[in-house]
Amino acid sequence: MNPLRKQRLYALIAVLIGSLLATWLVVSALSENMNLFYSPSEILEADIDENALIRAGGMVKQGSIEKSKDSLNVRFTVTDYQNELIINYEGILPDLFDENAGVVVRGNLKTDGSFKAIEVLAKHDENYMPPEVAKLIEVNE
């Protein structure tokens, strides 16, 4: 390679490294704030104001969903398998909302430690399979 081209190549590599470095700095500075939600353990540790709008996420605990018969009120427990958080919500739940499935809720943490949600989002996992296969796995377990 002739010297001029080599020089241009080095300059470009420097530009790329600089850009990667800048992105890395931004990303690591934002790191905590880039999380969409907090886990129940993080919420219990932190001192969160009652008026602060936050997102909590985790798995819906098996057998914890209690639906009211005459309203859209629902109460369930979100767990990260270490700590738990009781969620109260009034509204329509997404189709994928289920026991042992991921969920992200937005709302306020009340002083009694429960969570009043104004929005419930279902989190999908990376597994895709036909119903027959899912049944087989369930049987095997």
Place this chain on the structure above:
Amino acid sequence: MGSPPLFYRWSSKIMPWLGILAIIFLSVGLFWGLLIAPTDYKQGDVYRILYVHVPSAILGQSIFMFMAACGLINVVWRAKISGMILKSAAPIGMSFTLIALVTGSVWGKPTWGTWWVWDARLTSTLILFFIYAALIGLYSSIDDKTKADRAVSILSIVGLAIIPVIKKSVDWWQTLHQPSTFTLTSSPSMSPDMYQPLLLCVIGFYLIFAFTLTLNLRNEVIDRERSKNWVKQIFVN
């Protein structure tokens, strides 16, 4: 290859084949994916949107990497054709990124319960879309084509840093978007009769890209070389 008249003649021969192959792969892949592949145990039929969403997202990112490679060649070796390729690929990459964002949003509403959420994966993909827009804007704001090529080349290399962020966003942070189903280290967490048609769709989308890129590039070559003799010869006869 590098010379415009040679490319023009060569591409007119290869274009129909690219088109035919793209149609074959896409029609088989989409027919298989949308009608024959089994429904998902949890999502039902709505998961089928991934046969468009996943290939567009892959293309949106790999076209950007391809453009950055062209940018490197353009800056270091000053090959004119690489600048033209870069310019021709940008709107295609931007379109695929937009398709990925829109189909993802349409899928998100029934599955997650929201059209949009500012999580790391979605936000970084939106940034990629804006970088494409910036590249196209920068190119059109400079009159001198050679200078425009150079500026866009450098910006494409600067912008390359967003690609690893998009890729790793679902692992680095808590996101609503699920982690990758396909990884290099473990077998895919999707059943084979679901990912086989997806593979065909991905190849089909790459072929569409090759086809539309050649189409755009031919226009660009003719436009830039319009005062040259070989162009006049083609259009006079």
